[in-house]
Amino acid sequence: MSKADGLKFQLLKLNSSGKVVAELSKGYYTKAAVLLHPSRVTLDDIKGTASLTQFTVEKTLTFKNIETLGKTDKGFEDAKRVIAALKNKGVSGIGAVGFCWGGKVVAELSKGYYTKAAVLLHPSRVTLDDIKEIKTPIAILAAQFDNSTAPELVKQFKEVLSTNKIDNFVKIFPGVSHGWTVRYKDDNVTAVKSANEAHQDMLDWFTKYVQKT
Structure with missing residues (x-):
């Protein structure tokens, strides 16, 4: 491969007005894994595909089992399974990004050597103890106004x-609140600018640590 493949975990369902980060990720194979559903991704989901680019994970998100939403331990286990499957496919460079509570999942991944780099965007549930165990290069993009992860904690x-x-x-x-990278109106110039800036910072981080020349 002339460029490493990037694995992007988008662990929140994007708002319909949000920009899909994958559209910006030129040069990377991007997988947005919806890990909010109790059903699991297995190695067989990938083994049967003819090529890596044909692999997709499509799961219906329902709210019948709302108590299962946001279970970061399950998200972590599912994330490891997807990463293992990609590595079995020959993917050498993997980066992970987590939004909101997905940041907790990616923080857990970063405690081991599952990925080459990680990005957390307006993370929640991430503690100082979590950060103390981080082993891989990590970028944290936070909001000025965020009760989940206050600037002081960041x-x-x-x-x-x-x-x-x-x-x-x-x-x-500055001037943004939790979720600003995916929840914004396209006609809000300021909001779009802030979101795009965060997206670019994310890609720059992966270019530095994941992308091969």
Whole structure:
């Protein structure tokens, strides 16, 4: 492969007005795995495909089992299965991105060596103890107004990562709130600009650590 494949976990269902990050990911194979449904992804889902690019995970998201939504432990296990399947297909470079509680799942992945790099966008449920265990290069893109992960906590994340000598990129976007990278109106110029800036930061991080020349 002239360029490494990138695995992008979009762990929240994008708002219909949101830009699909995959559209921006030129040069990468992008897989948005919806891990909110209790059903699982198995290796057989991938083994039967003729090529990597034909593999898709399409699962219907229902709210009948709403108590299962946001179970990060299940999301983590499913994410590992998808990564294992991709590696069995010969994918050498994998990066993971998590939105909201998906950030918790990607943080868990980053405690091991499942991926080459990670990006968290307006993460929730990520603790300082989680950050202390991070082993892979990680970018954290946070909002100025976010009750899930306040800027003060994000600054502590930065301090811990730097102390532990983990390459990191931490940025707090001014004037935005939780979910700004996927929940915005296309006719809001300011919102679109902030979202696009975050998307580009994400891709730049993967270009640095995942993409091969």
